[in-house]
Amino acid sequence: MDLTTGETRRDRQRAATVAEIKAAARKLLVEGGVSAVGLRAVARELGLSAPALYRYFGSHEDLISTLVADLYDELTDFLIALRDGDPAAELGDKLFLVAGGLRDWALGHPAEFGLLFGAPVPNPDADDHDLTPGHQAAMRFGAVFKDLVAEVYRQRPFPHPSDEQLGPELIAQLCQKSDFFDGMPPGAVYLSLTYWTRLYGLICMEVFGQLHWALTDAGAYFQAQLFEIGEALGLDCPLPGQ
Amino acid sequence: MDLTTGETRRDRQRAATVAEIKAAARKLLVEGGVSAVGLRAVARELGLSAPALYRYFGSHEDLISTLVADLYDELTDFLIALRDGDPAAELGDKLFLVAGGLRDWALGHPAEFGLLFGAPVPNPDADDHDLTPGHQAAMRFGAVFKDLVAEVYRQRPFPHPSDEQLGPELIAQLCQKSDFFDGMPPGAVYLSLTYWTRLYGLICMEVFGQLHWALTDAGAYFQAQLFEIGEALGLDCPLPGQ
């Protein structure tokens, strides 16, 4: 049965068990935060003993890492679906759509967002060119925004700071990333970076409750900030007051 | 001896021990991150049994919380000293000075910064009007920036978005905080919030290594961003290119 693929019955069961483990880990993550997803708790969730999980994951950190990678992929797919949902939409609108989508996902999945973007252990290891699946997934996620901004610039180059305004040191660093940004000039790379920096900081602060002291509902503030950023990218924006 | 205060010899020794515990906790925090500051490790550091610490702190979480409060106070004092260091300095320059000071402190004390500003457990408790020492210390910290911006505005009101630009919903929320911001109009409160949001996000991203993929040394980028923010606050800024 199913001789087309080389996978045996055991392989299928194994894949199913791995999926079950991931699902249980995620359930615990959602219910109790990162600290709640422990090896014994996951095992308990599917009626296994803790050491059994070592047949599927090398360690507890391994489990968390693949969970991180999966969540990045899920978030990326969600954003891509949002971007490609209406092929006729303006590129600028897509930038707003995806930014709002990231915020919505973060607010709807605070525990997952906290695992992905919460303080990731200040690791002072110098040569940390992580090629871990998690890192790769994170790059794929970041590329959604990078590609979008680059495409916006290609379609209608937005005005950007001059080299003199930014200073030689910063320009040198930005030039190094120019090819990564489809050959955009350093000033445009700077604005792209600003877009990402502000968006990221904004969402982190809201999700992590760092804005509660000032705003009861940060939605309107988020829209206004997005409007500002879009303006900097030369986009004609939707009215901030809804 | 020392009858002026009501403190007995035992009280003094107790206070000394508490200070010793805090110092050991901080040392472990700096050396090994948050996870390294455990009850047994702290006790070991000063030749004590782990249960002995319960004479001084109600729990492990208690220890961490007071450590957080202490660090907030230390950071706040550092920023205040920076602000009041040159009484003849321009208010705008102080804003840059304090912002840069926060970044310097964060880069110089990554472990402490991570403990203070790292993802603080998405706590969905509704009425979480925390009056814990840590929360109060955090407010005192935030007040440094708030007061500075408010003073800048009082001295030379900066142009700010109009009510129509921000929309009624956001304006309503900002008006609620108007008295907290020394009676500043909502548009000015909005700009103050922007200043804080961008600064915070920027520093967090740099310290937590979220900028490594784009910039080898985020210092120049930080200066450029600070320049932008200062421009929005109507300040004549130092040249970004040093």
Added chain:
DNA sequence: TCGCTGAAGTGAACACCGTTAACAGTTAAC
């Protein structure tokens, strides 16, 4: 100065954690 009180510190113990080792049963492969 004596005696009491309460604080400080101890070791043993509990329940939990991640992890390893030795072992048993089932399944796939030759």
Added chain:
DNA sequence: GTTAACTGTTAACGGTGTTCACTTCAGCGA
């Protein structure tokens, strides 16, 4: 059909935060 690999078990080790019963001793009032 035999063998090897895979999947699961229990027992155990060292680690954690925490509680409890117990000792010791400094400091205070009488």
